[in-house]
Amino acid sequence: xxxxxxxxxxxxxxxxxxxxxxxxxxxxxxxxxxxxxxxxxxxxxxxxxxxxxxxxxxxxxxxxxxxxxxxxxxxxxxxxxxxxxxxxxxxxxxxxxxxxxxxxxxxxxxxxxxxxxxxxxxxxxxxxxxxxxxxxxxxxxxxxxxxxxxxxxxxxxxxxxxxxxxxxxxxxxxxxxxxxxxxxxxxx
Numbered sequence: 001x002x003x004x005x006x007x008x009x010x011x012x013x014x015x016x017x018x019x020x021x022x023x024x025x026x027x028x029x030x031x032x033x034x035x036x037x038x039x040x041x042x043x044x045x046x047x048x049x050x051x052x053x054x055x056x057x058x059x060x061x062x063x064x065x066x067x068x069x070x071x072x073x074x075x076x077x078x079x080x081x082x083x084x085x086x087x088x089x090x091x092x093x094x095x096x097x098x099x100x101x102x103x104x105x106x107x108x109x110x111x112x113x114x115x116x117x118x119x120x121x122x123x124x125x126x127x128x129x130x131x132x133x134x135x136x137x138x139x140x141x142x143x144x145x146x147x148x149x150x151x152x153x154x155x156x157x158x159x160x161x162x163x164x165x166x167x168x169x170x171x172x173x174x175x176x177x178x179x180x181x182x183x184x185x186x187x188x
Contacts, residue, residue, distance in 0.1 A: 005021065005022075005023075006019050006020075006021065007019070007020045007021075007022070007023055007025075008020075009025055009026075009028075011026075011027050011028035011029075011032050012026045012027060012032075012036060013027055013028075013032040013033070013035055013036040013039075014028065014032050016028055066109060067109060068108065068109050069106045069107070069108060069109070070106070070107050070108075070109060070112065071104070071105070071106065071107075072086050072087065072090075072097075072105050072107065075107050075112055078112065079112070089115070090105065090107070094115060094118065095107060095111050095112065095114075095115060096108070096111050097111070132167045132169065133167065133174075133176060135169065135174060137176060137177055137178075138167065138174035138175060138176055138177060139174065139175055139177055139180060140172050140173070140174055141155065141156075141172070141173050141174075141175075144175065144180060148180075148184055158183065158184075159175060159180075162183045164176075164179045164180060164183060165179065
């Protein structure tokens with residue numbers, strides 16, 4: 001249905017001026033009409049999605065209460081450490097936990113909070129030696145056992161008790177001859 005009138009209009013989509021044949025024409029072409037329709041549908045879908053997200057977030061906030069009981073995995077996420085460490089803490093007795101079955105351990109949230117009330121455990125940081133001594137100035141563990149007639153366990157206990165520095169080279173572990181002889185002479 002065309003008419004003999006010519007009305008100057010502005011396209012609602014591309015904002016270009018065009019000559020319309022009716023007073024209700026809104027778009028300069030069928031292409032702009034379709035694009036505008038798609039844009040309106042897209043905007044409606046986005047608004048609906050935003051509304052749904054806001055409603056879901058509000059529901060989560062309402063239902064969000066700190067859990068009283070946590071699994072090992074949840075505690076590991078909460079403390080940002082691995083689950084193996086959580087199991088080690090449980091088995092050492094620093095956290096009390098309840099084993100519900102062979103595969104399920106539950107921890108009370110208050111027990112996790114109590115960890116931070118315990119006195120801190122001092123961490124001993126040993127400095128690495130800057131340069132390893134030459135093996136001719138050292139005894140290997142086997143040589144030290146033969147020379148001083150110690151068992152392996154006794155030798156390692158002596159080294160640990162006196163904080164003697166050990167050096168690793170390939171398969172072998174070495175200690176300085178001077179350090180080991182000094183400690184053994186002190187104990188005689």
